Amino acid sequence: MAGTIKRGVSLYSYQNETFQGKMSLEDCIRISAELGAKGIEIIGEQSFWGWPECGVAQDDVDNWHRLIEKYGCTPVSHDFMLDYKRYKGREMPFDEQVASVRKDIDFGARLGMKYIRALVSIAPEVLVAAAPYAEEKGIKILIEVHAPLHFDHPWIIRHAEAFEKFGSDALGFLPDMGMFVFAFPTVWKEKFMRMGVPKTIADYVEKAYEDRVLSEYVILNVQQMGGTGPSIAMAETLRHNAAFEPKRMLDYMHRIHNIHGKFYHMNEDYVEPSIPYDEIVKVLQQGGYQGYICSEYEGNRWIEDAEEPDSVEQVRRQQVMLARLLGEETVPTLATPVAA
């Protein structure tokens, strides 16, 4: 089944630039299209001011469709949030949560999306209750399986069981490749050292991660090495990140419809040293995956205190890597300046 996986970008990747108004929605879509990443994923409320509390004007939706058509792209996913803590001191009632998901189904449909992304904190019952409406609108609701959760975690298994029991094809998974961090990311280590973590402790945590030492032991050892504050925080990242096994996706391939190509740093050799993309692509091909892998650059927050992130260059490098791994003959290349 090699060659059927498609490349895309989550515009989340360009957040450093869009936050500061350095790239417009058109810039984001044009750059992604030039790189051959024609699948476009968004966080609805990041790309469209007003969503969800104030709604989105039809002009803005029309503009989205114009841009998608102009650059030959395909809308992939609207990532929604469902703020069930909207009310101080009380959780949003069940029926209101379901109604909120229905609004996001409508918005996804307005944007021509095939999928809407649900955060993993949402209860399976809410998604099951919204599924018939999703079916009606031709939308699939995909729960994002994201570290510290993973495909063997009881909470994810509960979702899987609920989806199978209900039996709707409108419910599925969107795995985030950040659950397969197999080496401690260098940009994390460097940031913790800038925050004051001594090199001996930083080296120890990095090595302990490589050795797959239980997070609680690493935290205790760092305490006993005299670590405080940022050193403990660095050790505690091991509670939330681990080298889970990409093959665990194989049991769920029939419900996996989109992939977050999470990465923290692409080096000049087009390698993400902390996430095993060669293995990941092999597993997805083995499982017959035919959807998109959407770049999701998240190194920005780890380097922004020291340097201005270059999100476009990072996405370009990851797209070059993905094209190679997918056996494409053309090397993704930018044709125009970042901000037109």
Next chain:
Amino acid sequence: MMDNKMIVEGSLQKVDGGFAFLGRLPYYRGLGLSMIEDIMVSVDGVAIPRENIRFSVRGKTYTLDQMETVYDDRWNFGEKALIIALKDDGLSPGEHKIEFAVRNRVSYLPFVPTTKDSKNLALAA
């Protein structure tokens, strides 16, 4: 994230009854105003009391207590809000150290994040 971009450079200004600057939400998305739990401002090391802080976007101005029950307005992604500090004795012209912190109630996070920025901004005479 975005910590160092919260306070907008060059935005310190005088307003009736105090001073103001432009602030951005340190987040990769926006938030409904009811989920902004607190906004903290200090100038030259002195905190402005919560009841003397106002938040203003697109021509609408709120107290922090009012914001807690605002369900139909947002602080959008990257949006520059006017953060107003009421201060009887005003602010002298020249450079001032502004500290700005925001505490959010984010549904999916297992903690309540507070993010802060600090910048020296000049107030024109």
